[in-house]
Amino acid sequence: MAQTDNMIPTKVGSRIRQGRLKKDLQITELAKAVGISFTAMSYIERNIHAPSLPTLKKLSTLLDLPISYLGCFENLPERTLGEQIRKARVYNGMTIRGLAVCFCVDAKTITNWENDRHKPSCIKMKEINQYLSILQSNSLST
Incomplete structure (x- = not known):
């Protein structure tokens, strides 16, 4: 099922990817800015691996998005x-x-x-x- 631009992604990696694209950043640029490898960033965006809190915090700052949004923390009980x-x-x-x-x-x-x-x-x-x-x-x- 394809996601439209006005839908809020429900997975961490999808939210990070959406934020990166809104900032017009290449995945390699974002990975370098965060201090992780391209492969690690790719795994995060594809929801294969979850980012650590320190990585998520850096991504939040770089993408100008709340960490709670990027981490899908609204779903936590x-x-x-x-x-x-x-x-x-x-x-x-x-x-x-x-x-x-x-x-x-x-x-x-x-x-x-x-x-x-x-x-x-x-x-x-x-x-x-x-x-x-x-x-x-x-x-x-x-």
């Missing part, structure tokens, strides 16, 4: 606190380690929160609630 923390983290383009630094905890703590194995303390919940506000304010206007 947010039923539990852990799912909300994970979704907000990737909306911000942060790794688990990066978020751990922000909250002054170790990476294992973030993993436990995201997997709903442990709940954050009351003190950390204040910070987390501010952090989660990105989920309410984020829009996919591209």
Whole structure:
């Protein structure tokens, strides 16, 4: 089924390819700017491999598109606190380690929160609630 220009692609690679074409960039130019090989970029665009968060963050900057849009993060569930923390983290383009630094905890703590194995303390919940506000304010206007 062919996609028309006004349809929003539903896969990461398709959104990246669409963004690249709107910027009139060759795949080799984008790959070089991101710091990955042509082959890796090709695999990403063909949805064979998913880009890492750092790569997705670079692509977001280069293509002037929100990382949440490029990563199709609107499809991530947010039923539990852990799912909300994970979704907000990737909306911000942060790794688990990066978020751990922000909250002054170790990476294992973030993993436990995201997997709903442990709940954050009351003190950390204040910070987390501010952090989660990105989920309410984020829009996919591209």
